[in-house]
Amino acid sequence: MTKLLEVNDLRAFYGKTAALHGIDFNIDEGSVTALLGANGAGKSTTLRAISGMIKRTGDIKLNDQSLMKLATEDIVRMGVAHVPDGRGTFMKQTVENNLQLGAMTRHDKAGIAADIEMVYGYFPILKKRRTQQAGLLSGGEQQMLAVGRALMLRPKLLLLDEPSFGLAPLIVREIFDIFRRLNKDEKVSILLVEQNASIALELADHAYLIETGRIVFAGCAQDIKNDEKLRRSYLGY
Amino acid sequence: MTDLNNAISNFKDVPGGSNDVAVDRKRIMSIIAGLCILAAAVAMPFALSSFYIFQLTMILIYAIAIMGLNLLTGFNGQFSLGHAAFYAIGAYTAAIMMEKFGISYVWTLPVAAIICFIFGFLFGLPALRLEGIYLALATFALSVATPQILKFSLFEDWTGGVQGLVIMKPDAPAGLPLTSDQWLYVFTLIVTGLMYLLAKNLIRTRTGRAMMAIRDNPLAARSMGINNPIYKAVTFGVSGLYTGVAGALGAIVVQFVAPDSFTIYLSVALLVGLVVGGVGWLPGAFFGAAFILVIPNVAEHFSKGLSGATYGLILILLMLVMPGGFAGFLRLCSSTFKLWATKKAP
């Protein structure tokens, strides 16, 4: 299994406050890795550190190339698509323009058009609303749009920040099914940050537990699911 | 164990008391600092020539005006480029009362205060729907309109038209061994002190917290039951009141009012003073006032032909280095000091 992403001694800072205190983890190519933990544990911070959105030290390598000196815009060009918490939708633009924006770094017009259709294939509701203002979509639809936008990059690595947040359970199931398909069919590697541990563990191959900026457990998703003591103490169920 | 708990809870109940020694120390230090500054302020008129007394008096006056602007913009989040209008109204109120009606200068202040409050409130009401840049334009229009209206021929009998009005300088009250300038300085100092304490207390109360809630998150404020429109309009009124009182004092001290003294440039200067002092920090008004009074003179000394460019350059450099104004500078100092102090502690 080739290592797609290698993270070593990652520390991240908001201003002068350290939020991550030196974490290490790896992501295998083609896998789904879940990063779990409570509120404020540092899950979103980890994703932001990978995308270069906050101050970080340590080492992050994507396919053996270091991301540490790169700005966010360049990390994106390396194939990392980050769906931020809160979706990050361009509210004033149409649904279709949001997808076009996802392809901003690409220049193959035919490929882009084909990929937009591909996204509509996964999310038919977006096709119905293609000319509508994105800010008027429901939470679930905006989440789909955010994922669709990320897919337009044809990413090597998809970073998902709490995709289930604020969504009805049925919609969450729908979206996670699509994640499964994306991973299996389109071979997209996924790093998934979630508070909803149970649904995350159903999808993930590997999982890391993070608590106040430190990784406290790493292993197979199955192992965590089956270990009741672990689940109770760290995940609360 | 229970005894200790009781002791702590008793300590907490003492009004003004705190179970944090560091907070106590901070309060004592700020009281001492305040007294020192006050002592210096009172002593100054007896040590300086009348020109410098005049400058100091003007600094105090602009400080009051900036305090007013701070209440509106810094604490309530409403942007204003129109405060020259309130200053002008206060100034002309004083001038007309003193020159056309022969009323003593002391009464001009409360009258100016009331008139400007009403005017501010009335302006604040329709301005409620305007936000950010749109409010800026509305207040901007106020500034632009003011000198034009003051020059308007219809009002010439009252306003003195383009030439304006000259005011007689009031003497110190009989029995006090002070010159006019010294007395006006002391008078202004007293008024400034009162207005400052008033503002400080306003901020501390529920009203102040409501004002700041509206600034930080109007939607949340509304859903907590704060009557946004009333608070915003009243804040506008209070802000106008402060700047109007400053204007009245200004007229008395300068002994002259004319339409072209109250243009958009004054509004911009007050805004610059607000930012340089520190938005949302009351004492900043004094630093801001000193800045807008002194620095343009410094710039002119530096280069007669490029005085504007020098001033602009100073402003830009200042914002690059201290975007938070003097308040930001003090915060940086204090956090650096704290960092140094904790590192030194065993």
Next chain:
Amino acid sequence: MELFGQQIMAGLANGAIYACVALALVMIYQAIGHVNFAQGEMAMFSTFIAWQLMQWGLPYWAAFIGSIVISFAGGVLIDRLVFKPIRTAAVLSQIVMFVGLLAILNSAAGFIWDFTSKPFPAPFGADPLFGSRLVSTHQAAMVAICFLLLALLYVFFRYTRVGLAMQSAAENPASAKLVGIRVEWMIALGWGLAASIGAIAGLLIAPIVFLEPNMMLGILLYGFAAAVLGGLSSPVGAVFGGFAVGIIENLSGTYIPGVGGELKLTIALLIIICVLVVKPSGLFGVRHAQRV
């Protein structure tokens, strides 16, 4: 009735000036979310540069193009040197930056080129248009150029990738970065474009009001009013606002008794405020609905 028609025409001619300035203001607003209070002074400075190029022997159109290119570069430079470092600072601090910039440009222009009014060539001739005394060919050309600029901007924002990128960078810089848009360069581009448009405005205005460092002060006020009236998010609104302000200014000067040169601006602004109170985002401003 004929007088009324002529006043409308004259108002439109003046309005073209305000429309151009308003376009530049809207351009920057689209790019950075702030109003460039120094826009007038930048336009004035650009016009002086063109004047200087002509003094050094360049023909008019070469100086025109030269000034626009230099202004573009100047705009980018101002953004990178002055505004980029305080990108995250409070809005009010940034406004003070604008005040500083304004002071520098005005003072520097006066120092370099002094404060006497200089005549400036009108490239389209100053003859009366179709015999009307109120509108000259130059003024008609101004209106036409204004519409041309508008059309170009419309196409730029609506149909090009860069235009979309620029809008998105202004709307949501964090998300824009996450799709690979180089946000800092988009902002610099916005500045450059606004500076160029301002330069064009200045070059068109100078023949009418004569070139001197304070020539743009009054015009900027009207341009600002026009931009807000039209709604800051809309180039179409900016142009419409410009013409509207021009017409209002002219008609109020002619038909409202006692309103001389000085009170015209007050009346215009008053009317604009009334409009804003009824429609707080301006006539063409779109209130973007947001789910709370």
